[in-house]
Amino acid sequence: xxxxxxxxxxxxxxxxxxxxxxxxxxxxxxxxxxxxxxxxxxxxxxxxxxxxxxxxxxxxxxxxxxxxxxxxxxxxxxxxxxxxxxxxxxxxxxxxxxxxxxxxxxxxxxxxxxxxxxxxxxxxxxxxxxxxxxxxxxxxxxxxxxxxxxxxxxxxxxxxxxxxxxxxxxxxxxxxxxxxxxxxxxxxxxxxxxxxxxxxxxxxxxxxxxxxxxxxxxxxxxxxxxxxxxxxxxxxxxxxxxxxxxxxxxxxxx
Amino acid sequence: xxxxxxxxxxxxxxxxxxxxxxxxxxxxxxxxxxxxxxxxxxxxxxxxxxxxxxxxxxxxxxxxxxxxxxxxxxxxxxxxxxxxxxxxxxxxxxxxxxxxxxxxxxxxxxxxxxxxxxxxxxxxxxxxxxxxxxxxxxxxxxxxxxxxxxxxxxxxxxxxxxxxxxxxxxxxxxxxxxxxxxxxxxxxxxxxxxxxxxxxxxxxxxxxxxxxxxxxxxxxxxxxxxxxxxxxxxxxxxxxxxxxxxxxxxxxxx
Numbered sequence: 424x425x426x427x428x429x430x431x432x433x434x435x436x437x438x439x440x441x442x443x444x445x446x447x448x449x450x451x452x453x454x455x456x457x458x459x460x461x462x463x464x465x466x467x468x469x470x471x472x473x474x475x476x477x478x479x480x481x482x483x484x485x486x487x488x489x490x491x492x493x494x495x496x497x498x499x500x501x502x503x504x505x506x507x508x509x510x511x512x513x514x515x516x517x518x519x520x521x522x523x524x525x526x527x528x529x530x531x532x533x534x535x536x537x538x539x540x541x542x543x544x545x546x547x548x549x550x551x552x553x554x555x556x557x558x559x560x561x562x563x564x565x566x567x568x569x570x571x572x573x574x575x576x577x578x579x580x581x582x583x584x585x586x587x588x589x590x591x592x593x594x595x596x597x598x599x600x601x602x603x604x605x606x607x608x609x610x611x612x613x614x615x616x617x618x619x620x621x622x623x624x625x626x627x628x629x630x631x632x633x634x635x636x637x638x639x640x641x642x643x644x645x646x647x648x649x650x651x652x653x654x655x656x657x658x659x660x661x662x663x664x665x666x667x668x669x670x671x672x673x674x675x676x677x
Numbered sequence: 678x679x680x681x682x683x684x685x686x687x688x689x690x691x692x693x694x695x696x697x698x699x700x701x702x703x704x705x706x707x708x709x710x711x712x713x714x715x716x717x718x719x720x721x722x723x724x725x726x727x728x729x730x731x732x733x734x735x736x737x738x739x740x741x742x743x744x745x746x747x748x749x750x751x752x753x754x755x756x757x758x759x760x761x762x763x764x765x766x767x768x769x770x771x772x773x774x775x776x777x778x779x780x781x782x783x784x785x786x787x788x789x790x791x792x793x794x795x796x797x798x799x800x801x802x803x804x805x806x807x808x809x810x811x812x813x814x815x816x817x818x819x820x821x822x823x824x825x826x827x828x829x830x831x832x833x834x835x836x837x838x839x840x841x842x843x844x845x846x847x848x849x850x851x852x853x854x855x856x857x858x859x860x861x862x863x864x865x866x867x868x869x870x871x872x873x874x875x876x877x878x879x880x881x882x883x884x885x886x887x888x889x890x891x892x893x894x895x896x897x898x899x900x901x902x903x904x905x906x907x908x909x910x911x912x913x914x915x916x917x918x919x920x921x922x923x924x925x926x927x928x929x930x931x
Contacts, residue, residue, distance in 0.1 A: 439698035442791065447693070481924075505791075507798040509924070513806025516921035520911050527913040533799035535791050537696065537759075544761040545787035552767025554827060556810035556836055564925035569835070573808055576834035580827045582810055657774050659781040667770035670735075670763070671818035 426492035430506045432536020437622030452499035456488040485514040505538035539646040540585035543618030548665035555583035578608040586647040598638040616648040680746035686790020691876030706753035710742040739768040759792035793900040794839035797872030802919035809837035832862040840901040852892040870902040
């Protein structure tokens with residue numbers, strides 16, 4: 424029997440966002456690998472081995488899953504959200520590229536999931552309704568310089584910005600610095616959405632504007648969406664506001 | 678009884694990508710609105726009215742669904758992929774903003790789906806594994822000038838580019854012009870992925886490089902992913918190549 428590795432996107436916390444394809448892949452696996460908090464979201468099934476690892480050991484986790492699959496097993500490596508967006512699929516590809524030749528012969532599949540920015544956007548309307556970018560604010564794997572240049576380029580060109588990994592235990596000042604940069608380029612009233620733990624019991628969604636957005640509101644479970652100059656906020660009596668970016672852009676602002 | 682409007686993402690063609698949340702919303706609706714080809718993907722249920730409309734009538738379709746919900750009905754408006762990405766959720770918000778006050782009191786929800794770029798990326802590895810942008814190449818709703826500036830800004834800043842709406846019956850030269858621009862900024866060997874009808878029976882995924890990418894390969898059902906200078910291609914004997922963008926960027930290229 425030849426091995427298989429499925430890199431499976433669980434979506435954000437809510438099980439109603441787990442696709443049937445992902446569910447089938449999880450049910451058919453002999454062994455599951457993943458960050459402990461994600462594995463905890465997968466129902467226990469008899470005869471299925473579980474290998475939980477720490478959040479930061481992505482390369483080692485990918486390699487362990489590949490080694491296991493190369494022995495002939497059906498292995499699922501779970502990822503929160505979508506495995507292709509700042510997650511495990513790239514780590515698996517990197518290990519295949521640098522690993523033994525046999526890994527290039529493995530049956531590797533990636534099973535997409537709802538990524539956090541889509542879930543956060545859905546909660547408030549359609550802030551990603553026009554051109555947008557997704558940017559990780561973590562300077563663990565790239566220089567801060569580059570992150571700032573990308574923020575500036577995106578804001579100047581009129582992209583809405585979805586910010587992944589805005590803060591961590593060790594990264595405290597970066598989000599404030601990003602807001603400072605963006606305040607120089609975007610209107611004060613630009614909508615900003617803090618989406619925390621969307622789909623989980625402790626979900627919190629907060630809509631504000633760039634001039635008063637408080638970096639202290641973000642934690643490791645937060646995804647931010649920062650509007651472009653076109654993004655609009657619709658107030659609704661007795662309801663939370665809607666945020667959307669129109670599909671049309673009449674003027675060249677870039 | 679008060680009305681409800683759910684804007685429901687069906688994901689790309691494959692039913693195994695329809696989330697349980699979307700399935701529940703479709704089952705509970707008294708009336709379905711949508712572009713005909715998307716409505717055809719929703720199973721018929723007794724007592725459920727269907728209102729199909731043409732691809733280009735997004736504003737009118739959104740308004741009709743809102744009017745129906747405002748009469749007290751439970752209405753679902755279906756969208757391919759994710760409703761928040763170049764799709765119906767922004768059209769609904771725009772109609773609410775300009776429509777009667779009563780529409781601001783409606784219970785409107787957006788139900789996220791797998792958007793095309795995630796499905797195409799999953800088929801080839803992890804091309805969106807690092808910072809990326811999503812850009813519609815349609816100049817029906819924004820000037821071509823602005824599209825070109827965004828392409829240049831994205832490529833110069835090192836974003837991978839997911840291109841939605843690369844061509845249509847009436848838009849034939851735009852993708853070629855986009856490739857010409859990008860060839861001036863990115864290495865010849867930059868991976869380019871054409872993902873056509875992903876998840877449907879007639880799916881075709883083609884991986885090539887920027888120097889020889891042929892615009893004629895794209896049609897209205899195609900989504901493209903154009904790598905950054907960091908994006909890598911892994912050849913595999915007897916298997917299709919993997920494409921991925923490493924999570925780390927060591928050097929500032931922007």
